[in-house]
Amino acid sequence: xxxxxxxxxxxxxxxxxxxxxxxxxxxxxxxxxxxxxxxxxxxxxxxxxxxxxxxxxxxxxxxxxxxxxxxxxxxxxxxxxxxxxxxxxxxxxxxxxxxxxxxxxxxxxxxxxxxxxxxxxxxxxxxxxxxxxxxxxxxxxxxxxxxxxxxxxxxxxxxxxxxxxxxxxxxxxxxxxxxxxxxxxxxxxxxxxxxxxxxxxxxxxxxxxxxxxxxxxxxxxxxxxxxxxxxxxxxxxxxxxxxxxxxxxxxxxxxxxxxxxxxxxxxxxxxxxxxxxxxxxxxxxxxxxxxxxxxxxxxxxxxxxxxxxxxxxxxxxxxxxxxxxxxxxxxxxxxxxxxxxxxxxxxxxxxxxxxxxxxxxxxxxxxxxxxxxxxxxxxxxxxxxxxxxxxxxxxxxxxxxxxx
Numbered sequence: 001x002x003x004x005x006x007x008x009x010x011x012x013x014x015x016x017x018x019x020x021x022x023x024x025x026x027x028x029x030x031x032x033x034x035x036x037x038x039x040x041x042x043x044x045x046x047x048x049x050x051x052x053x054x055x056x057x058x059x060x061x062x063x064x065x066x067x068x069x070x071x072x073x074x075x076x077x078x079x080x081x082x083x084x085x086x087x088x089x090x091x092x093x094x095x096x097x098x099x100x101x102x103x104x105x106x107x108x109x110x111x112x113x114x115x116x117x118x119x120x121x122x123x124x125x126x127x128x129x130x131x132x133x134x135x136x137x138x139x140x141x142x143x144x145x146x147x148x149x150x151x152x153x154x155x156x157x158x159x160x161x162x163x164x165x166x167x168x169x170x171x172x173x174x175x176x177x178x179x180x181x182x183x184x185x186x187x188x189x190x191x192x193x194x195x196x197x198x199x200x201x202x203x204x205x206x207x208x209x210x211x212x213x214x215x216x217x218x219x220x221x222x223x224x225x226x227x228x229x230x231x232x233x234x235x236x237x238x239x240x241x242x243x244x245x246x247x248x249x250x251x252x253x254x255x256x257x258x259x260x261x262x263x264x265x266x267x268x269x270x271x272x273x274x275x276x277x278x279x280x281x282x283x284x285x286x287x288x289x290x291x292x293x294x295x296x297x298x299x300x301x302x303x304x305x306x307x308x309x310x311x312x313x314x315x316x317x318x319x320x321x322x323x324x325x326x327x328x329x330x331x332x333x334x335x336x337x338x339x340x341x342x343x344x345x346x347x348x349x350x351x352x353x354x355x356x357x358x359x360x361x362x363x364x365x366x367x368x369x370x371x372x373x374x375x376x377x378x379x380x381x382x383x384x385x386x387x388x389x390x391x392x393x394x395x396x397x398x399x400x401x402x403x404x
Contacts (some may be wrong), residue, residue, distance in 0.1 A: 048400030112147030
């Protein structure tokens with residue numbers, strides 16, 4: 001009998017340990033310093049085989065700022081035009097021709113006018129575009145520019161902050177689904193207990209707690225006002241999230257933040273608890289920061305900031321191998337364009353149709369032509385649209401179909 005009980009106990013222990021290993025195996029650890037030390041030349045043709053170029057229409061009264069953000073949908077290119085000293089706009093262009101179609105809403109204080117643009121992605125399920133209203137609200141427009149609704153943004157009290165800083169409102173950063181918005185909560189007090197808020201038109205749906213803290217030095221000007229940066233992106237109807245002072249990529253669900261990848265930064269790790277000190281001295285070169293991340297069917301692309309430089313990297317999802325790109329002579333770390341021979345490519349986004357989207361700024365292209373005159377002649381012959389632009393033209397949106 002005793003031996004039988006020991007046998008049962010041993011079976012339970014084995015089953016228990018197997019379950020733990022299975023759970024841990026869902027989180028993949030990636031060694032960033034090792035991959036970064038082996039930077040290499042990577043060809044664009046590894047990912048795509050054909051590129052469509054869409055020069056956006058340029059007019060005297062239609063000049064896009066360098067800081068403008070671009071989103072490619074099935075039919076349109078949506079531009080959130082924002083820059084220093086420039087009135088924010090939401091602009092609609094034709095995806096195939098780059099022709100300007102119309103402005104969506106306008107900034108102002110009148111009925112249906114917005115205070116700021118929103119970087120919420122286009123809600124294709126409802127054909128809705130969003131902007132930030134003047135009174136803690138999200139304004140809703142249809143794709144034709146008609147104002148159709150407004151959604152109140154939840155507010156709460158951060159009881160760890162001084163009274164004049166404790167009332168918190170977080171405008172949404174992305175969408176969990178067609179009805180649920182996701183807002184990152186900036187830890188401005190250093191002891192904020194909320195990390196993320198999910199809400200709907202009816203109110204708060206879920207609050208994810210924050211257990212990390214840092215020491216706030218004062219309540220005057222502080223580097224922490226820019227700290228706790230977070231990046232959301234969607235792929236295959238899933239929402240993912242990472243903080244600049246956190247080394248984990250999470251899958252956001254209605255009930256939990258599920259760790260997906262752990263980025264082991266080794267000696268380059270920027271500690272959450274030290275963010276005030278680190279951000280006050282951003283000219284120090286010793287930290288890794290993942291500043292952007294997006295996903296396609298087979299890869300996850302990222303931008304790594306290190307030592308005042310930006311480096312393009314990618315994870316091959318089938319093997320979990322991570323690779324970083326070398327810098328070229330002008331200092332760009334991107335994919336070598338072996339398809340059309342233009343400047344190196346830094347992916348900016350991926351559509352839900354598995355297309356790579358990147359941006360070509362004409363001023364950068366013509367500077368590159370000066371450094372590469374023979375390639376310039378070849379490019380202007382192969383790509384006639386180049387002869388119709390100049391350095392002051394609006395950007396070109398490049399769309400590459402990813403290989404299956």
